[in-house]
Amino acid sequence: MIEFKNVSKSFWTGKQRKVILDNASFRVEPGNNLGILAPNGTGKSTVINMMAGLEKPDEGAIVKSSRVSFPLGFMGGVVSRLSAKENARYVAKLYGLDPDYIEAYTRWLCGLEEYYDFPVGTFSSGMRARFSFSLLLALEFDIYLIDEGMPQTTDAEFNRKAGDVLKERLENATVVIVSHQAKTLEKFAHSAAVLRDGQLYMFDTLEEAKQLYDYQTQG
Ligand SMILES: Nc1ncnc2c1ncn2[C@@H]1O[C@H](COP(=O)(O)OP(=O)(O)OP(=O)(O)O)[C@@H](O)[C@H]1O
Numbered sequence: 001m002i003e004f005k006n007v008s009k010s011f012w013t014g015k016q017r018k019v020i021l022d023n024a025s026f027r028v029e030p031g032n033n034l035g036i037l038a039p040n041g042t043g044k045s046t047v048i049n050m051m052a053g054l055e056k057p058d059e060g061a062i063v064k065s066s067r068v069s070f071p072l073g074f075m076g077g078v079v080s081r082l083s084a085k086e087n088a089r090y091v092a093k094l095y096g097l098d099p100d101y102i103e104a105y106t107r108w109l110c111g112l113e114e115y116y117d118f119p120v121g122t123f124s125s126g127m128r129a130r131f132s133f134s135l136l137l138a139l140e141f142d143i144y145l146i147d148e149g150m151p152q153t154t155d156a157e158f159n160r161k162a163g164d165v166l167k168e169r170l171e172n173a174t175v176v177i178v179s180h181q182a183k184t185l186e187k188f189a190h191s192a193a194v195l196r197d198g199q200l201y202m203f204d205t206l207e208e209a210k211q212l213y214d215y216q217t218q219g
Pocket residue numbers: 011012013018020038039040041042043044045046047180
């Protein structure tokens with residue numbers, strides 16, 4: 001479970017205070033895939049980063065009783081001058097896992113062939129996406145965080161493999177996915193929430209969340 005207790009978060013832009021959360025309290029329950037809808041620039045990444053522990057709240061507390069992933073697509077832990085292989089082995093050690101297993105798994109899933117042994121800094125954005133997604137799926141979490149859908153790769157073979165693995169993972173794990181469009185959430189979300197005016201409004205269904213969201217974005 002991830003619980004936000006009276007969490008406030010804002011940024012000072014130099015001209016104004018941008019409020020992301022204002023004394024917000026909500027929970028992400030295991031087994032209940034949650035989709036969060038919010039327009040671009042309103043704080044989706046910030047909320048996901050707070051769940052991952054990459055951003056701290058200004059006030060309040062975030063309590064976690066599950067293993068929560070880093071956000072899908074997050075490359076902060078990956079060192080550009082090291083190869084995918086070296087990064088995978090390093091991350092395995094950080095998580096106390098078998099480096100041989102994590103190397104073999106990511107090598108198989110990302111399908112980068114000989115580029116797996118090249119520095120990550122030389123990768124195209126699609127190759128980076130494939131590597132970071134493979135790394136995320138190689139590690140076992142109770143809650144997976146996804147920012148704006150699946151990585152956009154044009155590699156059909158990778159998309160199929162990664163989609164299958166994610167589906168399998170989600171039989172025992174939960175996903176939190178944020179997007180500015182309901183369509184991205186449809187495949188995963190059981191319930192949904194709308195980030196608005198510093199609060200996260202929770203709904204039992206995506207349909208209900210969409211009604212508030214459409215009203216908000218069109219009005
Ligand atoms: N470290 C920071 N310092 C100042 N402002 C920030 C910082 N991080 C984010 N912001 C601002 O907070 C707001 C929300 O940013 P965030 O990236 O969370 O939004 P988002 O909904 O994920 O946007 P997008 O969908 O465009 O990525 C934006 O106006 C952004 O400029």
